Amino acid sequence: MNKIKFSIGNKILSGFLLLILIFTINAAISVLTINKNDSLIEDMSEVITPSVNALQEFKFLVTRSKMLVTNWVYLQSNEEDKEALKELHNFDYPELKEELTKLKMNWGNEELQSRMDSVFIDFEVLLQVEQEKVMSQLVTFDHYEDPFIKLTAAEAIESEVLPQSSQIMESLEKISVEIYEQDVELEAIIIDASDSLARTTMALAIVTIVLGLLGAIWMARSITKPINFIKEIVIKLGKGELPDEDQNHQFNRDEIGEMATAVDNLVSGLRSTSSFAESIGKGNYDAEFEPLSENDVLGNALIEMKNNLYEVAEEDKKRNWSTSGLAKFGDILRSNNDNIERLSDDIIVNLVKYMDCNQGGLFIVNDNDSEEPYLHLIACYAWDRKKYVDQKVYLGEGLTGQAWMEKDTIYITEVPEDYITITSGLGASNPKSILITPLKINDEVFGVIELASFREFTSHEVEFVEKIAESIASTISSVKINEKTQRLLEESTEMTEQMRSQEEEMRQNMEELQATQEEMQRNQIETQGIIEAVNVSLAKAEYKPTGEMIDANDKFLTIFGYELDEVQGRHHAMFVTEEEKDSDAYRLFWEDVRGGISKTGEFERKKRDGSSIWIRANYSPIKNSNGELTKVLCLAVDITEYKVKLEEIASQS
Template identity: 35%
Template sequence: MKLRLRQKILLLVLSVTLVIYALSIVFIASSDRNVMLTDSREKVRLYASKAAGVVQTRMARYAGLTEGLAQAFSDYYKRPPAEWQAEYLSMLHSVFIASPEISSLWDSWEYYAYVPNYKKSYGRLARQLWRERDGSVQVAYRELSLMGDPQPYKAFKEENRSDFWEPYRDEMSNNRQKGVLMTTVASPIRRDGRYVGVVACDVELAWFKQTVNSVKPFVESEAFLVSSTGLIIAHPCDSLLCRNIEDILPEVAQNEGITRKIPQGDELSFIHVDQAGMSYFVYMVPVKVEGIRSKWSLGVQVPLHVITESADGSIRLSLMALLLSVVLLVGLLVAIANGITRPVRRVTELLNLLGQGDLERGEELHVTSGDELEEMARSAEVLMQGLRAKSESAQRIGAGDLRKDIPLLSENDTLGHSLQLMQENLRRAAEEEKLRREEMLQRTWINNGIGEVSKIIRDCTGHLDALCEGLLRYVVRYLEADQGAMYLPIEEGADARTADGRRRYRLTSAFAWGRRRYLTSEVAEGEGFVGACAMERQALYITDVPKDYSTIPAGVGDALPRCLMFIPYVHEGSVVGVAEFASFKMLQRFELDFLEQMAPMVAAGIFSVRVEGQTRALLLRSQEQTELLRSQEEELRQNLEELQAVQEDASQQKEAMENYVSAIKDVMNYAEYDVQGKVVAIGDQHLFATGRTRDQELGSFFYQGIKVEGWGVPEFEAFWNSVLKGKGSWLRAEAEAFGQRVQVWEVYIPIRRSNGTVERVVKFSHAV
């Protein structure tokens, strides 16, 4: 017998329900109890974590305060001790006033950090701020550690990290009851990583007792706070304060490794039995502050009977709900079976149409059961609509329309992803084809521009100004820029270079707004954009145009260009020119490529035209000099004939003059000097009179050995300059002769070359 779906549902569900009911009683009794116990323990953990977060936030604020001050104090060495000590004390006072919950705020400075020639590794100066009972703030200075560093300061100094010191009973308070439980939050002051001091604040721990007393996840539960060494910081029972947890729970501490796990920042959970035989569940959460070495732990203990009592009550409620659900299930099975079969039948009909590929006759199912059947019907409708949308998309893609995206039924719509991938590939291919066409047009544009530039260079051979003007006119128009300028190096003259040897460039031509501009401007290498371009020999593209840059007339006023382009024209390692272009529109990459690609061609053209001009000028000068030489050759021939006759006469006169001079040398003191005034020849009579050797006299200055009253080196140099001007000069001086000082007359006669310049000076002298 073949059963229908409705009959199968009734038969199977009713039979299975009875079996499930029997099994569920046992399962619920055990699983729900475990779940409730787990939830209760999680509740304890959450309460402990929340309280630990409160403690952590409070301690982090103290740690942040000391670390901030320590960081601010780390630049103490940049100022005199008196200055930074006063300033840092003022900062401590301001922070202390703003933090009333802090019992005291203090800093400590190692003497070796700021006392010159202090060699010991211990010894320090501490400054402490505290409040009196009337609210006034007092400051105390103390010298500490003069015989060595005590604990815990020594351990903190060696660790060189921010830390919470172990809680302690305050025995030194000035304004509160002694024996108050406190801790110290300390941060080291470092210089280049080395410990030089500490900033710390002393905090009372009574506040933490209020925090642990507020942690009550269950009735009879208690919370407590433990330090990193197991010391109890806060507990509802004051008698347990400052006792170690190993002393209170020795067996549990040993078995669970409490004192080992707390410093590691681990969470702990365990069960212990007290002396009265009552069992407790304990959960401990670490209190970790970033940057602090020590880690505390906040624990919560709850009697086990409190946790199990809540779980047992939940089990009873679960069993009652289970019985009621079985009764309702039997009554609802018939209605559910009827509600399932009708939508399933309609969905089956729609799927049959889809299986046949018929997308036109499918209709909406209108299933509103609000369950999986409605989801199944909606999925079938979505599938039908999705297939119709994909059919329409495929038709659009076939027609070449790639703009509209293809909708997806879900992230796992394989057919939709495939169609999207196909559409994306077609779209990418179209974009790549468009980019290729644009690149081809840009390359064609660049090649056409370079070809036209090459034509201008060929047409302007021998005319540098015409070449620059033609290039500027064409490039400015071709780029649709607004103005351009050409700067060429000054080749010769006093203006060719600056005093420090940098080349100068002169504005040779400028073109703007469709007409040539006549400007006069010079710039040195390294000055402005043009000079920087010439010095770096690299193109400059400026989009952030300075406000002081020259403006361009635009409409009813002047405006700054939006971009500037500077191109160096370099030929064989030498800059032969710099071009400047300004535009209201931003130049595109291919336009910049055009300017850079044509630069070598323009540089070669400028160099060629300049060399050609220099060659033409040299040729013209050579021709003029040739003609001049021809005329001078004839004149020279005639002069040579006359000179030969003159030389014969001069030879005779020279011989007579030499005889005359020789006779004078024999009777007078005689010396010859170069134009610097140094002796180059000296007569025997002079050496005989002075008693000096020829080697001693040669190279000495003319004024050495003589004395004129009131004269120094400047007056002798002025006298010598007058002699070099071509006039003979007399000088009366005192000189040494034959072992005694005598008055002498000296006459200095300049000897000229044929071109009129003084070649040497002859001196004759005799005693008065």
């Protein structure tokens, strides 16, 4: 029996028929896998993804409901928020409920559908509470002025609205997680199917290569030249060499020649791969590279290596950025810690520039009014003019006041159209993101930083702002204490100067009074005129030598809070403390005065209401022309405020 001989064309034809069969099988498997994946993707795009988005919208709706009903109670004149709350009740929620009701019918999980219905019921109960206990109760100005109605509404917010909102948010989060898990499960199925397809394709490719090699050996004599070329290329590649790319190779115009051409293309691809690897080694992670095929192991490995190295470089870049920023703002906080306004300007200008955002503001808590503290916009950068005019923000007012009240960072990427506008030479536009961070240390808020940008902030940027917020809060606290101490020192210095001036004036008056006393024997009328002149500037009182009050001027009576008829005839002891009244020092004081000795010093005295007062006084014995003691003259000034300032300074040091 003669052997059947095949020409090269027949051999190639047979090979192609076999390849067609293999590719047909591969195509059938691919079509089946793709159809299955298309079905799963359709489920994800039409049910799962819209459900997740709707649930997220529901959570945002609950948050808006909580915020708007709270504003209804505490912001009486905020009609915009009230209308928004009514629209939420009448339109937003019913539309969202209808959408979710349609979607949940395709979830295929009766328990999940039942839980969704429970959430609808809970939220509708919450809306009923808002309607009955807040919206229908606080309608007119008189309702807000009625403390019982407002207190009842506020209590409903704290005891019902906030807890129920949190419970609903928790339920929605759990449902979202389960829906998301379904999404992840479908993605896993798709990935498994894709991996299976890849493995099948790889197996068929290996079979094809094996058959091709067998065919090449079979047809060795007819393809010697291209095979030798391929051999040379392979030998060089085995040694790690790449042939010169400027060689001009000519091959037969047949399938074997095409194989040689393919090898030549492989060399070009490897040369591209080598160049790409060299770029990665030089740190050029932006270099472009196209793998030789989907299954190019080396090319894909290099791409993965590039991505990994890029991620590491980015992490290092973020870490270095944060470290440099902390050092930079540490220097700023240390260099300008003697003036809070200059410090605030430096902080906000440098922070906006370092964060590469568009505008920012620094609010400081003004707690001088202990009943109702507020945030004061002390420094800003590129702030809108209308925004800057409204410099006061009270606790819980808007997002800034809410961050102050909650003592936590607020970051939003869906900024309300009327919240703030960034203005530049090209016009005005709404920012894409708002970051509000409280300046908090030891759970005490000293201010708030608010940043606005056309871009979204990354997580490491938010974390960086939170870190420097603590340092800023610590520095502001120290600056406030230093400014208060400096102010007290200045007031004390001013008070001391005033006291020195008063003491000098008093000394001069005393000298004049002494001269007057020496002249009293010659001219009693002239002495009385001088004493009357002293009465204009000093508190004056006259006592008998035994200590009973004779007379007092208006300034003396004003200081101690008495009328003249209430003190006349009463002993000087009515103005001293019980301890001093019974002391030997007080007894010796009057003995010295009656003996003709003047007494000058600082004395603690008691007012009519029982409170203490400090005076600097001189007690002078007055004699008649015969040298007999007739009365005791007391001239005094009130130094209570001076004493209080000294105590404040001592407590601050």
